[in-house]
Amino acid sequence: MPDYGRPLRFGVFPTPEAGKLDEVLALARVADEEDLEYVGIQDHPYQRRFLDTWMLMATVLAKTERVSVFPDVANLPLRPPAVLAKSAASLDVLSDGRFELGLGTGSFWEAVEAMGGPRRSPGEAVDALVEAIEVIRLMWSDQRSVRFDGRYYRLDGVKPGPSPVHPIGIWLGVGGRRTLALVGRTADGWVPSSGWATPDRLPDMQARIDEAAVAAGRDPAVIARIYNVWGAIDGTGGFLQGGIAQWVAELTELAVEHGMDTFMFGPSEDPVPQLQRFAAEVAPAVREQVTRHRRG
Template sequence: MRFTYAEAMTQATYYAPLARAAEAAGYTSMTVADSLVYPRESDSTYPYTDTGDREFLEDKEFLETMVLCTHLAAVTSTLRFTPFVLKLPVRPPVLVAKQAASIAYLSGNRLGLGVGLSPWPEDFRAMGVPWERRGKRTDECIDILRGLTSARDQQGFFGYDGEFYSFPPLKQCPAPTEPIPILVGGHADAALRRAVRKGDGWMHAGGDAEELERLLARLAEIRREEGDTRDDFEVHVISYDAYDPDGVKRLEEKGVTDCIVGFRVPYIKGPDTEPLEKKVEHLERYAEQIISKVG
């Protein structure tokens, strides 16, 4: 089992020292949250909280995700960084491919590229991208990411001709020395199938134990339907079982490869008042009590 440290919506200056502390404590990776804009008016709902409100996002310090991954990679040497998740279809995929390849190259292949659909129509509107057919657009974006970050012919050129994107053969240099894992987030059936068909793994966004059981069962069912027998398919989950050694073993038996753990509820209005020292204390205690015993 691998362990991912999650911290979001805290003071931006905390991320570098937290990354260094997580690396020293033995975590495999660290999530990096993504948020582009906070509109003054919106009737959108957030799908991963009970109330669906989004006011907790107002005035939170969100550094641009790929920039933050680069910064954190520069102050660490082994920790992997996983956008959780990058709002892919609102971004130009050729640019994302260039960013991802650059981060992977500079960091020694320490990027796990978590991607998904933004739940906010306002993100699409702000970026000048249609909200309609966003799933199909995401599929094409993943194809382009895969193609541009790995050589597809003897000269390393890759071209694309899809419904939303089209360009002649081109290449980007430098390329990563290893494939970048593409991890698909989302709880909808289409997202689970996209993770199997297009991705290298699936990222769970949280919820109760019963819902996680259903999602894991459905993911396994889809993998059987698609004939997916990969041993290296990644399954990242948030679960209370991750805070108990026996629970970690239960998750492992269900096919989970990575536990995402955090030590506070980030969905609160107003600033995060927990001191940096307390955050480090929490992550170190978990490493001592759990990672050292089952990792």
Template structure:
């Protein structure tokens, strides 16, 4: 099913080699419960993990309702014209259950191990903007062939895929990338696990909003989608955040209160969750409990407001 209206709830999937029965069970549970999305990370230089887009294709093929995304795609290792074809295929084969997460590249020492050209921060952002533009041109079903002559990507008379352009969410970090996110994309995933109460979010989100408005868009056209983890325990905790203000977790009631407030008071568009039990384990039972107890209650509270 194509994503409906936010807030969205995502389940972070761990994908270590080999494919475990636990992973398959998590996929089945997420598809049958209240989760909207699952996510996989893109670190192809890590030999002990499944390649992200192969894992994503497997997961989409083994689910019927839930959408998926790579959070976020390691663009320097995936040339944009070919990535556009991958995106189109996954979206078409899954019935539109795909969101494109994009990043400009972060761990350059590891990226360079795979032979990619090391880019300056400014050049990486330029390539990032070109990629977003080109992927939009190579999807969407236009009738005219695409020619694109950028600094980093060149395409000559390539036919666009007859598939709608998927939602694009970025892991932007820095003024230029944040402005590109506001002008051209559908969502922003704050980096380093920053949430709605963090200084990073308070100083960065206005740059997204301003760029969206200057492009004739409404800031709400670009959702904030947070990586947000913590413990789900049986009793209220005396403090749900640590001394640095980072969320630690809490009871079902405390989770519901926190996430409802994030949506209603801070405009949160969704949460990619990795919820652990009291022992710190992100196990299947706790993920299912979160889907049963927290997600529907937050949805109901937001709808009732």
């Protein structure tokens, strides 16, 4: 699997528990102050212990100055894409360009349905995602009014706006054959998680993205590869469970052999001190190792 040569990025993937708000905001401050690039927040509106992701993202952006924020990833069945596009553009304007859009097909269909959302088959969920991307981009366009007539979503002369202040990336948190091809054809990034997109699965998944990108006339290197990883520094052993040297070696391998360029850390214990060590000791060393590798 090639190294696409993209700049390395690092961030934190906090769990948006209402009862741990102080901890979540502390993690965002560490990311902002210690030169990490992103805060990614999962979106499960039906989870009673979780804060609303969009309200939390707005709060994080208001309390930080430099770090960018994105939903990791937005729950499309419960977020109509035209409204989602306006929310994303609004956060981008309010934060002076510090917002990206992670987007998924949806899951946990019983919970989605219990909250009033649609239950979709796997094929329907993919088709709806394809339509949603078109709707979102129309809503970010500079056209006076836009129309779209799809099976799942419609626009009937709506006037787009406000415009984002920077080109917001659409990053897809997907893993199926059709959706990986969709990443390659049209998305700006891919957001898998190490729990289901394990390192041994990455080569085949990356290849599907790259084949679709080339077939669509795109350079695969324009697609960001964002990897959600869980673990503990100085943990009990196993993947991303060892000391600093192990973390540096494994993340470096993921970058130079598996093509991942952004690492979103979900600490499995002691989140704030773990993130501080990640920012101070792991991320700089990985950058150094990858730079050395690229220079040959």
